[in-house]
Amino acid sequence: MDPLQTIAAGTIANDGTGDSLRVAAQKANTNFGIIALNDTQGTTTLTGTKIWDGVLTQSVEFNDIATLTLDATSLNLSGVGNVSIASTGAGAGQGEVEIRADQQLTILTPAVVAQTATVGQVLRLTDAVNGVVEFGSATGGGGSNSYDVWAADIIPAITNGPSSNTSETSTNKVGYDTVDFDQTTEESATVLIRTPTGWTGTTFTASVTWTADSGSGGVVWGISGRFLANDDAIDSAFGSEVTSTDTLLAASDLHESPTTSAITAGGTAAASRILVLKIARKTGNGSDTLNADARFIGLRIYW
Numbered sequence: 524m525d526p527l528q529t530i531a532a533g534t535i536a537n538d539g540t541g542d543s544l545r546v547a548a549q550k551a552n553t554n555f556g557i558i559a560l561n562d563t564q565g566t567t568t569l570t571g572t573k574i575w576d577g578v579l580t581q582s583v584e585f586n587d588i589a590t591l592t593l594d595a596t597s598l599n600l601s602g603v604g605n606v607s608i609a610s611t612g613a614g615a616g617q618g619e620v621e622i623r624a625d626q627q628l629t630i631l632t633p634a635v636v637a638q639t640a641t642v643g644q645v646l647r648l649t650d651a652v653n654g655v656v657e658f659g660s661a662t663g664g665g666g667s668n669s670y671d672v673w674a675a676d677i678i679p680a681i682t683n684g685p686s687s688n689t690s691e692t693s694t695n696k697v698g699y700d701t702v703d704f705d706q707t708t709e710e711s712a713t714v715l716i717r718t719p720t721g722w723t724g725t726t727f728t729a730s731v732t733w734t735a736d737s738g739s740g741g742v743v744w745g746i747s748g749r750f751l752a753n754d755d756a757i758d759s760a761f762g763s764e765v766t767s768t769d770t771l772l773a774a775s776d777l778h779e780s781p782t783t784s785a786i787t788a789g790g791t792a793a794a795s796r797i798l799v800l801k802i803a804r805k806t807g808n809g810s811d812t813l814n815a816d817a818r819f820i821g822l823r824i825y826w
Contacts, residue, residue: 668721669824670718671821671822674687674821680710692775701818701820703819706817710804711803712819713799718750727824728785729746729783729786729822730781730822731744732821733780734778734818736816738814739814740771741769742768742813743768743808743811744767744802744805745764745765746801748798748801750797750799751796761799761801762789764801766805767781777820800822804817
């Protein structure tokens with residue numbers, strides 16, 4: 524909360540060192556507003572128009588309010604860079620967050636929501652449809668940065684590898700490449716990328732773009748990775764595989780699988796380093812029930 528502003532009265536009468544009548548009146552009005560806001564306690568609904576211009580009133584504090592209800596569809600904080608929501612320390616699970624000018628909601632002090640947060644983590648919207656948010660590292664794993672690879676980049680395994688194909692739609696002649704994974708035999712493929720110079724994470728997440736020409740049921744995609752530095756053996760072990768399960772909605776429609784949980788690749792993560800990604804269809808998984816080829820179109824990784 525802003526401190527109350529002191530009205531300068533001067534040393535003696537009419538010595539010219541005090542505030543003018545206008546400045547004194549402005550300070551008085553600002554002080555009345557601060558006092559009124561500071562008195563907002565208990566269970567309170569704010570209605571009408573409240574203007575905080577980011578100049579006279581730099582912060583607004585609501586003491587002991589469990590629910591802040593806005594009589595509007597949005598809260599407009601024009602000109603304000605950061606908005607801090609601080610805990611009163613009244614109980615467990617209360618933390619401090621800040622909505623920064625870069626649009627990130629950053630955890631300033633630990634809080635417990637659906638999971639335990641730690642200092643410096645950010646809260647990200649991971650599923651806009653269902654309103655799912657997750658805490659994650661500010662610099663890694665499931666972030667706002669992404670990198671796409673496509674079927675034309677994929678190298679099918681020589682042993683139990685999927686088939687590469689090019690298709691064209693019948694009406695609008697839309698051409699696209701696919702890598703087609705069998706419904707009964709587990710097949711895999713790899714792709715090599717060089718991590719961007721801005722890569723700072725130690726983990727990443729992924730989502731598969733795919734389709735199928737027929738059938739029904741689900742597909743389980745397995746994703747794993749391996750970082751390779753100079754003089755590393757190319758034939759190095761991948762990290763733990765993470766899966767993403769999706770369901771065929773309609774034949775020949777574009778499908779984007781749910782984003783995986785954090786993937787930790789083997790080796791040491793770094794910018795401008797080779798990352799080998801392995802994609803597999805997990806036909807032995809009980810949730811993989813699609814009775815047709817799963818046609819891989821692309822993979823997006825997030826960090």
